[in-house]
Amino acid sequence: MDSIDLEVLKTSAGWIAAGHRCELVTVIKTWGSSPRPIGATLAICDDGRVVGSVSGGCIEDDLIERVRVHGIVRSAPEIVSYGISADEAHRFGLPCGGTIELAIEPLGAHSRIAELLQRLEQHELVERRLDLRSGAVTLAKAPAGAVLSVGEHSMTTLHGPRWRLLIIGAGQLSRFLAQIAIAMDYHVVVCDPREEYRAGWQVDGVELVHAMPDDLVLELKLDHRSAVVALTHDPKLDDLALMEALKSEAFYVGAIGSRLNNSKRRERLLQFDVSAAQLARLHGPIGLYIGSKTPAEIAISILAEMTAVKNGVPAELQIQHAAALTPPGGNACLVELS
Incomplete structure (x- = not known):
């Protein structure tokens, strides 16, 4: 059983190997209430298939519809936002008027997904740096305490067992x-x-x-x-x-x-x-x-x-096993593990 992020990467690698166009979507910032954390990922294929999640489903629906209507046309990474206005928050179902910012990256051989997976098989925590202008990718062993970061021209994400x-x-x-x-x-x-x-x-x-x-x-x-x-x-x-x-x-x-x-x-x-x-x-x-x-x-x-x-x-x-859970008039209902 793989983690969700690993499943996204493996599925993306399969799509690339099969000759499909696909994109990797990463949550890079949230405001207010958001159903998915920073760093959550989703991959979308040119035929509308998706794996992973960046919201409760509302934003995924919009991303899929755009691919079905227009195809995958991006040639370079792009930063997009959902939920900026009250109308958009209502339309996309973002709770409490939340806003989410996404990095959408077109994938290909240059994305080094297969190489990343090979390093992850060795239980390595890998830092993946994406050039937001060219789409070029570099991989390196993540230093202690590394976190996802986004600058003017690059985005660095972490992959592997945290x-x-x-x-x-x-x-x-x-x-x-x-x-x-x-x-x-x-x-x-x-x-x-x-x-x-x-x-x-x-x-x-x-x-x-x-x-x-x-x-x-x-x-x-x-x-x-x-x-x-x-x-x-x-x-x-x-x-x-x-x-x-x-x-x-x-x-x-x-x-x-x-x-x-x-x-x-x-x-x-x-x-x-x-x-x-x-x-x-x-x-x-x-x-x-x-x-x-x-x-x-x-x-x-x-x-x-x-x-x-x-x-x-x-x-x-927290309701812990160490606590005595005794219903009124009854015996402790704690399961004892010998």
């Missing part, structure tokens, strides 16, 4: 978690030193590593764009890795288990070289409470919590 997720344990739950995380622009590494768990475990695009988890945590040099999720239930594997992860800059560190097992884990970690402040960063029981029971649902719960933390949602607005 986040890293280390999953400890190659079980069934790990498979679902990895598949969904890839679609969310994570570079996923699964670590499990146990051969019986690694045998037959494979998810396309996921790096499977045979190493001790704590050694790998140190090797990866986790930064503020990294997350760690421990899923083995084995303290010999989970605890040491969690200890190192809690000392790192990782924005999220979590471990599966019931409230009882989580309490015991916290007691063990305090006996190691983990401070109370570091221990407070540990998420467990892991995930937001959504009544999850199956591995797929639990994976969604975990990624929901990771996303909330990544996006800065206050903890008091």
